[in-house]
Amino acid sequence: MERLFNLDAQLLFDAVVMAVSMFVMFTLLSYLLFEPVRKVLEKRRQRVADDQETAKKEKEEATVYKEEYEQKLKEIDKEAEAILSEARKKAKKSEAQIIAEAKEEAARIAERASAEIELEKKRALDDMKQEMIAIASMMAGKVVAASIDTNIQESLIDETLKEMGEQTWLS
Template identity: 55%
Template structure:
């Protein structure tokens, strides 16, 4: 290592004798400055040609992502609003369903009451008609029985009295017999 340190030291001493700065000659410094300026110019040109489009692409991508995020938030907000609207409509539908069912129940009860009332009225009418029919049949039966009794009484009286009594006397006898018998005695209850 001593050999190397000695060699570097000799080179530095030789450079100092020749008027060089840190062992650099003016041509090397001139080339280094020109190289630095060229690299700077190349950097500016490349940044304009390459970095600016890359920055623009990144900027557009950033804006696209931001736009997508905003769109996603808007869609999410719209979906949330639609969900709330759907839930509100569903609640309204359930309320309307309950109203319709309760109204149908009330109407069914009213119809039931009307049907029962109509049935009772019809039953009363049927009973009244049946009573009227029974009374009419009873009256017919009583009239027929009267006629039968009159004819039986006439036959009996006719046999008993056969030719001696005239028709006026016979009718009088039948009337008297009926009055004596009375209506209650020959009617069956």
């Protein structure tokens, strides 16, 4: 009977040589190829870990900066509110001062108007007195023209003076 595999010495020697050469080749390729790939992968893993650590630190710093920024914004808002409040107070004071000055000016204008009205009244009274004097003079002239004697003339003047009163001549 013939064997399925012909196991002779040559086949066994070839199998052993092939196994040894594969082991040597695996070791050599492992040293030449796998080792550099492992180093590259290790460097990459280290770089990724460093990048993650850096990102974590930067995120923490950003959080700190964000909190500082928000705090400064709150302070700026408070300052702005204080400035606006001060400006409102100054505006109210200025408004009150302007209103007071306007009231004083209005009072002065009213006083001047009252004084001018009083002067106009006095002028009107003086004009009226002057007209009365002129009318009295014309009447006296007419009476004189009618040849009234001096006694009648004096009595007419005295009578006119009494009617006008002493206050008219004194003022």
